[in-house]
Amino acid sequence: MLIALLIPLGLAILVYLFALARAAYSLRAAPHSEALALGAIVSFFDTLGIGSFAPTTAWLKFRRLVPDRLIPPTMLVGLTPPAMTQSIIFLILLGVLVDPVLLFGCAIALLLGGLVGAPLVARARVWIVQLVVAIALLLAATAYAMTNLQLFPGGGTAAGLPLALTIVAIAANFLFGILLNFGVGNYAPTLVMLSLMGMDPRLCFPIMAAGASLMGAGASVRHIQIGQIDLRVVIGLAIGGIPAVLVAAFIVKTMPVELLRWLVIAVVLYAAAIMLRAAWIGRREHRAEGATAPVA
Numbered sequence: 001m002l003i004a005l006l007i008p009l010g011l012a013i014l015v016y017l018f019a020l021a022r023a024a025y026s027l028r029a030a031p032h033s034e035a036l037a038l039g040a041i042v043s044f045f046d047t048l049g050i051g052s053f054a055p056t057t058a059w060l061k062f063r064r065l066v067p068d069r070l071i072p073p074t075m076l077v078g079l080t081p082p083a084m085t086q087s088i089i090f091l092i093l094l095g096v097l098v099d100p101v102l103l104f105g106c107a108i109a110l111l112l113g114g115l116v117g118a119p120l121v122a123r124a125r126v127w128i129v130q131l132v133v134a135i136a137l138l139l140a141a142t143a144y145a146m147t148n149l150q151l152f153p154g155g156g157t158a159a160g161l162p163l164a165l166t167i168v169a170i171a172a173n174f175l176f177g178i179l180l181n182f183g184v185g186n187y188a189p190t191l192v193m194l195s196l197m198g199m200d201p202r203l204c205f206p207i208m209a210a211g212a213s214l215m216g217a218g219a220s221v222r223h224i225q226i227g228q229i230d231l232r233v234v235i236g237l238a239i240g241g242i243p244a245v246l247v248a249a250f251i252v253k254t255m256p257v258e259l260l261r262w263l264v265i266a267v268v269l270y271a272a273a274i275m276l277r278a279a280w281i282g283r284r285e286h287r288a289e290g291a292t293a294p295v296a
Contacts, residue, residue: 005104005210006091012217013084019221020077020234027231034065035078035236043082043241047248049147050257052079053185054140055264056237057133058271066230068278069126072133072183073118073223074230078237080216085245087206087213095206099160103207105170110186110211113177114219121181122226127282129182134275136184141268143188144261155195155204165197177215181223186212 023029038059046052056075060066066074095103121129146152161169172193176186187208194204223229 004100005095005107006088009084009087009091009210009213012214016080016084016217016220019224020238023224024231024235029231029235031236031239032065032230032232033236034063035233036240039078039082039237039240040244041240043079043237044244044248044252045257045260046082047086047245048252048255048257050261050264051140051144051185051187052082052241053183054137054144054268057137057183058264058267060233061271061274062267066233068130068133068275070228070230072121072129072181073226073228074233075183075237076180076216077220077223077229078234079241080213080220081238082241082245083209083216084213085242086249087209089245089249090206090209094203095210097159098203098206099166102160102166102169103210105166106173106190106207107211107214109170109173110177110180110215111218113174114180114215115177115222116174117178117181118219118222118226120178122223122228124182125282125286127279127286130275130279130282132179132182132184134272134279136179136182137268137272137275140185140188141265141272143192144265144268148258148261153192153195155201156198157200158198159200159203161194161197161199169194169197173211177211177219180212180215181219186215 038056042050042052042056042059045055053075056079057071060071060075061068124132143152160166173186173190176184176189180186190208190211191201191204194207195201
């Protein structure tokens with residue numbers, strides 16, 4: 001079953017690379033230098049357990065590198081290659097230990113959710129995207145704080161789940177796939193859910209990474225076709241992130257990151273506050289336009 005997942009994953013990687021290369025060539029897009037450094041930093045610490053979506057969102061917002069509406073799809077497409085690299089590493093090292101039905105089912109469900117969510121975020125109003133991103137940042141800050149305070153569920157020792165819980169986990173991953181398009185990372189909610197169900201937390205990583213990789217490839221192709229992304233930032237995040245994942249996984253492996261998490265929490269909360277304010281102003285302007293439309 002692991003081979004059955006690695007084969008479509010490999011094909012998904014090829015399709016993603018072809019779509020990205022064709023778009024970059026047609027637009028003569030070069031990697032954004034700041035995005036190169038950002039991709040390397042967030043992907044390095046993502047491999048060590050920090051997470052990449054929240055700090056990337058915060059930095060893109062803080063530096064105004066990308067318009068708010070384009071932050072979620074740009075981030076998703078750009079961070080997909082590092083996620084692919086992680087998925088291959090985790091699948092080879094730990095994937096063989098995981099129940100294949102749970103592993104394959106969650107990965108495919110996340111992919112399908114991602115395909116459903118891609119056009120939704122493209123059609124959503126700017127203030128809705130800002131609001132969802134702000135909520136995602138607040139949830140990420142909460143997850144970081146719980147991790148540092150050791151409040152996350154400890155998990156069990158299981159490598160699989162009973163049929164009923166397997167179905168619940170697969171259904172939840174479909175929802176996580178939709179939300180990933182809005183910048184809501186799937187790692188924290190998946191880890192909490194599976195740990196509460198009794199899974200060994202170490203064995204959650206192949207499930208999370210494989211799903212994120214497949215979903216990222218599928219949804220990224222849709223986002224590239226839609227065109228509402230910043231290609232220069234995408235290419236920078238991708239090129240900077242891949243070698244950083246390899247360094248973190250095979251050279252550094254582990255390091256104390258608790259203090260860094262507290263710093264990330266502060267940055268993420270600041271970005272969330274800005275996003276909430278922007279969403280509130282956008283919602284108020286939208287309601288004002290709706291009220292004046294009949295008069296006009």
